Amino acid sequence: MNSVRVLLSCAANLGWDLLQFDVKNAFLHGELKEEVYMKIPPGFATHKTEGKVCRLKKALYGLKQSPRAWFDRFSKAMITFGYKQSNADHTMFIKYLNGKITILIVYVDDIVVTGNNQEEMSRLKKHLATEFEIKDLGRLRYFLGIEVARSEKGIFISQRKYVLDLLKETGMLGCKPANTPIEANHGLKENIGELVDIDRYQRLVGRLIYLSHTRPDIAYAVSIASQFMHSPRTTHLDAVFRILRYLKSCPGKGLLFSSNGHLGIEAYTDADWGGSPNDRRSTSGYCVFIGGNLVTWRSKKQGLVARSSAEAEYRVMAQGVCELLWVKKLMQDIHLLQEESLLLHCDNKAAINIAHNPVQHDRTKHIEIDRFFIKEKLDDKSLRISYTDSRSQLADIFTKGLSGRLFHSFVCKMGMKDIHTPS
Numbered sequence: 228m229n230s231v232r233v234l235l236s237c238a239a240n241l242g243w244d245l246l247q248f249d250v251k252n253a254f255l256h257g258e259l260k261e262e263v264y265m266k267i268p269p270g271f272a273t274h275k276t277e278g279k280v281c282r283l284k285k286a287l288y289g290l291k292q293s294p295r296a297w298f299d300r301f302s303k304a305m306i307t308f309g310y311k312q313s314n315a316d317h318t319m320f321i322k323y324l325n326g327k328i329t330i331l332i333v334y335v336d337d338i339v340v341t342g343n344n345q346e347e348m349s350r351l352k353k354h355l356a357t358e359f360e361i362k363d364l365g366r367l368r369y370f371l372g373i374e375v376a377r378s379e380k381g382i383f384i385s386q387r388k389y390v391l392d393l394l395k396e397t398g399m400l401g402c403k404p405a406n407t408p409i410e411a412n413h414g415l416k417e418n419i420g421e422l423v424d425i426d427r428y429q430r431l432v433g434r435l436i437y438l439s440h441t442r443p444d445i446a447y448a449v450s451i452a453s454q455f456m457h458s459p460r461t462t463h464l465d466a467v468f469r470i471l472r473y474l475k476s477c478p479g480k481g482l483l484f485s486s487n488g489h490l491g492i493e494a495y496t497d498a499d500w501g502g503s504p505n506d507r508r509s510t511s512g513y514c515v516f517i518g519g520n521l522v523t524w525r526s527k528k529q530g531l532v533a534r535s536s537a538e539a540e541y542r543v544m545a546q547g548v549c550e551l552l553w554v555k556k557l558m559q560d561i562h563l564l565q566e567e568s569l570l571l572h573c574d575n576k577a578a579i580n581i582a583h584n585p586v587q588h589d590r591t592k593h594i595e596i597d598r599f600f601i602k603e604k605l606d607d608k609s610l611r612i613s614y615t616d617s618r619s620q621l622a623d624i625f626t627k628g629l630s631g632r633l634f635h636s637f638v639c640k641m642g643m644k645d646i647h648t649p650s
Contacts, residue, residue, distance in 0.1 A: 385481025512625025
């Protein structure tokens with residue numbers, strides 16, 4: 228989904244068309260390399276087939292080899308037609324010819340094609356039709372449960388129907404809406420409250436995780452809820468219900484990819500030092516923008532306890548740089564990288580000073596791999612770090628529960644809109 232959002236941002240900024248295709252019976256096209264045998268299907272057994280089995284040459288639905296076999300078959304067809312497979316995302320295929328580009332990205336049997344070469348896109352459609360049985364779905368409108376709408380203002384993605392179905396299934400359609408997805412200073416702990424149905428809890432959180440593909444505003448709350456999957460309590464279930472109550476207040480909210488006239492890459496990183504009351508580990512949060520549009524984000528508890536806020540911030544800076552480098556590689560593959568230098572925003576001056584200071588300190592020797600990694604990128608001028616005050620630190624929404632006013636301010640700055648409500 229990160230790659231899909233990158234393509235949406237590029238398409239919005241460059242005015243590219245977005246087309247969608249569907250492959251019928253995709254797994255049946257896969258060619259098996261292993262020896263796989265199957266019982267005689269019901270209705271085909273005769274006295275000649277007694278004691279015999281069928282050896283499969285092609286994949287069937289239900290085989291664990293089917294997804295890989297299908298993708299190998301699809302990759303060969305694309306490479307034979309002159310497309311290059313991206314190293315940053317192997318499900319993306321690119322053809323760059325005479326300054327014009329065509330990009331295809333596939334998820335199982337759903338295909339999205341974009342670019343500025345209309346003739347090549349038509350040839351690609353004909354080529355796919357000769358190789359597989361495909362269905363032309365026209366312009367991109369619905370992809371993997373995500374609704375896509377386009378106007379002169381940009382490309383809007385949301386999961387409104389998904390949210391309404393979730394609220395209906397949980398009986399929350401008539402609930403009282405909440406202003407934020409999680410309370411500020413929530414202090415959720417383990418083993419507080421009575422045990423609840425673990426299957427129901429895991430199913431709810433799993434659906435919310437999928438929803439967060441278009442809803443970065445619930446990313447932190449879902450990250451917190453997912454930390455108690457092994458032994459959920461009533462307090463944890465109440466936190467999940469609060470997320471649903473927040474969704475009731477804005478079921479149609481989603482991301483708007485608008486045209487900002489550039490394809491610059493920048494990231495925001497932040498950490499909540501010792502924010503977890505269970506083990507005092509910090510929470511990392513980062514988000515990456517391309518062309519002024521939010522394309523990737525993450526909220527996750529750090530794996531180790533940080534001894535200072537600067538250490539916690541420095542660790543998430545390293546994660547943010549890794550994400551920036553991946554985005555840079557992806558943009559290079561699709562021939563749209565405009566600036567070699569990447570911009571990272573941080574609100575911790577101590578962490579910024581550590582990054583720029585070549586002297587090794589005793590207090591940072593346990594994180595010196597991260598320190599040298601960031602220093603290397605600064606030295607070769609591929610990375611710039613800028614100080615941003617906390618009021619402008621967008622990654623703050625991924626590290627802690629915020630007050631309603633601050634929360635909605637950050638949500639708006641991230642480019643989240645609700646086109647289903649009057650402005």
